[in-house]
Amino acid sequence: xxELPLFPPQASTMSAEVDNLFFYxxxxxxxxxxxxxxxxxxxxxxxxxxxxxxxxxxxxGSTILETTWSVVPLGLAMVMFGWGAKLYxxxxxxxxxxxxxxxxxxxxxxxxxHPSGQREINELHVPVGRPIxxxxxxxxxxxxxxxxxFRIKRDVIPGTYTSMWFTATKPGRYRLFCAxxxxxxxxxxxxxxxxxxxxxxxxxxxxxxxxxxxQSGEKLFSQYGCASCHxxxxxxxxxxxxxxxxxxQQLTDGRRILADDAYIRESILNPQAKIVAGYQPIMPTYQGxxxxxxxxxxxxxxxxxxxxxxxxxxxxxxxxARGTMGATPAPRExxxxxxxxxxxxxxxR
Amino acid sequence: MRIAxxxxxxxxxxINYLNAEHGLKSWLLTVDHKRIAILYLLSVTAFFxxxxxxALLIRLELLTPQxxxxxxxxxxRLFTMHGIVMIFFFLIPSIPAVLGNFIIPIMLxxxxxxxxxxxxxxxxxxxxxxxxxxxxxxxxxxxxGWTFYTPYSTVxxxxxxxxxAIGVFITGFSSILTGLNFIVTTHTMRAPxxxxxxxxxxxxxxxxxxxxxxxxxxxxxxxxxLVGIERLWGVGIFNPALGGDPVLFQHLFWFYSHPAVxxxxxxxxxxxxxLIQNFSKKRIFGYKFVAGASVAIAVxxxxxxxxxxxxxxxxxxxxxxxxxxxxxxxxxxxxxVFNWTATLYQxxxxxQTPMLYAIGFIGLFxxxxxxxxxxxxxxxxxxxxxxxxxxxxxxxxxxxGSVLAYLGGIHYWWPKISGKMYPDGWGRFSALVVFVGFNLxxxxxFILGYLGMPRRYHAYPEEFWVLNVFxxxxxxxxxxxxxxxxxxxxWSWFYGPEAPANPWxxxxxxxxxxxxxxxxxxxxxxxxxxxxxxxxxxxxxxV
Numbered sequence: 001x002x003e004l005p006l007f008p009p010q011a012s013t014m015s016a017e018v019d020n021l022f023f024y025x026x027x028x029x030x031x032x033x034x035x036x037x038x039x040x041x042x043x044x045x046x047x048x049x050x051x052x053x054x055x056x057x058x059x060x061g062s063t064i065l066e067t068t069w070s071v072v073p074l075g076l077a078m079v080m081f082g083w084g085a086k087l088y089x090x091x092x093x094x095x096x097x098x099x100x101x102x103x104x105x106x107x108x109x110x111x112x113x114h115p116s117g118q119r120e121i122n123e124l125h126v127p128v129g130r131p132i133x134x135x136x137x138x139x140x141x142x143x144x145x146x147x148x149x150f151r152i153k154r155d156v157i158p159g160t161y162t163s164m165w166f167t168a169t170k171p172g173r174y175r176l177f178c179a180x181x182x183x184x185x186x187x188x189x190x191x192x193x194x195x196x197x198x199x200x201x202x203x204x205x206x207x208x209x210x211x212x213x214x215q216s217g218e219k220l221f222s223q224y225g226c227a228s229c230h231x232x233x234x235x236x237x238x239x240x241x242x243x244x245x246x247x248x249q250q251l252t253d254g255r256r257i258l259a260d261d262a263y264i265r266e267s268i269l270n271p272q273a274k275i276v277a278g279y280q281p282i283m284p285t286y287q288g289x290x291x292x293x294x295x296x297x298x299x300x301x302x303x304x305x306x307x308x309x310x311x312x313x314x315x316x317x318x319x320x321a322r323g324t325m326g327a328t329p330a331p332r333e334x335x336x337x338x339x340x341x342x343x344x345x346x347x348x349r
Numbered sequence: 350m351r352i353a354x355x356x357x358x359x360x361x362x363x364i365n366y367l368n369a370e371h372g373l374k375s376w377l378l379t380v381d382h383k384r385i386a387i388l389y390l391l392s393v394t395a396f397f398x399x400x401x402x403x404a405l406l407i408r409l410e411l412l413t414p415q416x417x418x419x420x421x422x423x424x425x426r427l428f429t430m431h432g433i434v435m436i437f438f439f440l441i442p443s444i445p446a447v448l449g450n451f452i453i454p455i456m457l458x459x460x461x462x463x464x465x466x467x468x469x470x471x472x473x474x475x476x477x478x479x480x481x482x483x484x485x486x487x488x489x490x491x492x493x494g495w496t497f498y499t500p501y502s503t504v505x506x507x508x509x510x511x512x513x514a515i516g517v518f519i520t521g522f523s524s525i526l527t528g529l530n531f532i533v534t535t536h537t538m539r540a541p542x543x544x545x546x547x548x549x550x551x552x553x554x555x556x557x558x559x560x561x562x563x564x565x566x567x568x569x570x571x572x573x574x575l576v577g578i579e580r581l582w583g584v585g586i587f588n589p590a591l592g593g594d595p596v597l598f599q600h601l602f603w604f605y606s607h608p609a610v611x612x613x614x615x616x617x618x619x620x621x622x623x624l625i626q627n628f629s630k631k632r633i634f635g636y637k638f639v640a641g642a643s644v645a646i647a648v649x650x651x652x653x654x655x656x657x658x659x660x661x662x663x664x665x666x667x668x669x670x671x672x673x674x675x676x677x678x679x680x681x682x683x684x685x686v687f688n689w690t691a692t693l694y695q696x697x698x699x700x701q702t703p704m705l706y707a708i709g710f711i712g713l714f715x716x717x718x719x720x721x722x723x724x725x726x727x728x729x730x731x732x733x734x735x736x737x738x739x740x741x742x743x744x745x746x747x748x749x750g751s752v753l754a755y756l757g758g759i760h761y762w763w764p765k766i767s768g769k770m771y772p773d774g775w776g777r778f779s780a781l782v783v784f785v786g787f788n789l790x791x792x793x794x795f796i797l798g799y800l801g802m803p804r805r806y807h808a809y810p811e812e813f814w815v816l817n818v819f820x821x822x823x824x825x826x827x828x829x830x831x832x833x834x835x836x837x838x839x840w841s842w843f844y845g846p847e848a849p850a851n852p853w854x855x856x857x858x859x860x861x862x863x864x865x866x867x868x869x870x871x872x873x874x875x876x877x878x879x880x881x882x883x884x885x886x887x888x889x890x891x892v
Contacts, residue, residue: 061635087728148801159589187806
C-alpha cells in the first residue's frame, strides 16, 4: 500500500497527444470551476441576510450576459470537439505499414498470436517504435482491449473483427485490462504488454513457434474440408482462393465488394450472404463449428495466398516472413480474377 | 402571488389530508395526490436503503485490492443490483413521484392531478416492478450490469435476467403514466392567471422531464421485449450467432438511457431553481433562459446517445456527429448554473438546510458537468471510457446532483408535507457531512479512472489501493450523512413543532395553503394575478 501513482505512464505515440488534450480540457474546466466557486463564495458572504425585512431589488436578466456565457463556452467546447475528433480518427485508423498481431478475447483471458506463430495468454510482446495493428475477435461476449499507458482501448465484439493500433515508445511492462464487463472473472482478465527493443523482440520471436499462423491455417484448410472444393488451382464448383484477399469480387446480385477480413469471415460463417458471380449457393455454414482462433488462422492462410498476384509456392511453404501477412492489403488492381485458373501447383505441406 | 381565497381557512379547518381518513385501506385505495406522494416517499426510501446497502458492500469489498469479502459472482450482482435499484427505483421516481406528486397540483392551484386514479395505478405498477426485482435479488440476483449488454445478458448470464427485465419493463409503465399525468395536468389544470410565463421553474423542469418519460421509456420497453423474443423464440436480433447485432442493443438501450439521465437530473434543476430564489429572496436571473434550457435539454437529450459507444463498431463519422451534439447539450446546463449564481448577486441569502443542499448541489454539479466534457471529447473518451472516471462523473451528476437536490427539496417542502418542523441545526450538519463524504468518495475516482482502473472490477492491482481506501472512507461518511435526515425527519414527524403555513416566507401557491394541506388543497380555485417570484410584495398583502 505504499504506491500512490497520480498519473499514468506515457508509453505510446498517442499518450502525449491524449494527455495534451486532457490538459486543455482541464484548464477550461478549472477556469469555470474556480470562477463559479469564487462568485458563489463572494456572493454568499457579501449578500448574506442581514435584515430579514430587506427585500432585494429583482434583476430580470440580461440577454448580453446570457449570450456571452453561451457562446464563449460553446467556442471552447468546439475546440475540444475538433481536436478530439482528429485524435479519434488517428486512434482508429491504423497506418498502412502496421505489423499485424491477432487477439482473441474469451471468458476470461486474452489470447494473442503473432503471424509467425507465437502464442501468448494474457501477455503481448511488441517491439518499440513500430506501428502494431491488433485484429481482434471474441469467442463469446463483448470484451474491450485496454492499455492505459498507451491511452488506447477498443471493444471486441462478437460476430465481427475490430482493430486497434499503437506505436510503443518506451520499453517496459504495462498493464493490459479488459474494460468491458464480461462476467464472473472480468477483473481477472488482465495481463501485461511487454515493449521490447527491436533486437530483443526479434530474438523473442525466433524462439518458439514451429509453424506460422498461415501454415496452421493451411492445415485447417484441409481438416475442415475446404480444400476438397476450394482447390486453389482448379475452378470447380467453388471459387479458388488464390489472389482473392484484397481483390474486388463481383457478386451474383451485381454488387462489387472488397474481399477483406470481414468478407472472408462472413463467407465462412454465413456463406449464403454474398455469392460470387458464376457460382451456386451450395456451401454449408460453419457457424458454431469453427473456433475464432481457427478462423483467424484460416484468414491468415487466405491472406497469405491472396497477397501475391503470381503464386509463389516456395515462399509460403517456408513460412511467410514475419510481418508479411496483414501488413498491407494487396494492391487491388494487381489481383487476379478468382475464376481464372492459376498455373503452378499448391505449396507442399 | 395573490390568491382570491379566505385567508383564515387554515385556522378554521384543522382537518388535513393526513387526518381526514384513517386505516390502511384509506391509504392503499387513496386517489389523493398527497397521499400517493407519501406512498412513493416510503417506497423510494426503502429502495434507497436497499441500493445503499449494496453500495456499502461494494465499497467494503474495494477496501482491499484482493477480492476477499465476497465472491466475484456476488460482487457482480451487487453492482448490478445497486445500479438497477438506484436508477429505476430511486432516482427516476424520486423527485417527480414524491415531490412532484405532492407539490404540482398545489403549485398550479389545482384540486389534484388530471388523472388521480391513473396516479394510483402508477404507484401500483412501480411496486409490482419493484417487488419482482426484489424477488430476483432474493432468488440470487442478476449479474449483467444495469446495462444488460448482449450477448452476455441473453446467452451467457445464468442469473435472473428475465425476471429483473420484466420488473424494469413494468416499472417503465409507471414512469410513462406519471409523465403523461403531469403533462396533461400542466396543460389543463393551471389556476386562472397562472400563464406559462408565470409558471414556477419547478413546473417547467418537471414538464420537460415528463416529455422524456413519455417519449423515451417505450424504447426501453421495446428493447426488453426484443431481448425476450430472442430468448424465447430464437429470433436473431442481438445475437450474432443467429444473425443479430449486439451493438444494436446498445443503440436501443442508450436511446432511452441517455435521456434517462435527464429524467434524473432535470427535476433536480427545478428544485434548485426554487431553493435559490426563495433563500435569496430574489427572482431568478433570466427566467426565460432557465425555463427554456429545461426544454432544450429534453430535446437535445435524445440526440446524443452514441457518445456511450465510441469504442464499439459504431462508425467513426457517426461518432463525430454524436460528439458534436454532445457539446451542445452542455450549454443549457451551463446556462442554468450561471443564472443560479447570478441570482445570488445582490440577494438576501439565508443559510437554512435546504439552501445548504442547494449550494452543495451547484458546487458538485459544476464538477459533474465539466467532467462530462472529457467524455464527449472522443480522443480522451477512448482512454477513460469504462473506467472509474466515468463512475465518478455520473455519480457527481446523479448523487451530487439529483440526490442532493432531492434532499434539499425534501427539507424545503417537509413542513408542508408533514406539518412539522425538523431541527435546522441537525439539517445543516447533515448537508455538510453529505458534501464532505461525497467529495472524499468520488474525487479520488477521477484519478483512478485516468490511471486506467476499469469499472466493475472485483479485484484490482495494488497501485490503485490508496485511492480506493480514500473512496471507501468517504463512502462511510456519506452513509452517515444520509442516515441523519432519516432519523431527525422521522423524529420530527412525531415530535416536531407544528409548522406554519409558510415557514420560509416563500412565494408560490403551495405556501398559501395550511401545513399539512387539506384534502381539497384550496377551498376555492385561486386566482393568480402576479408572477410567482414577486418577493417585493409585503407578506400581509399576499395572504
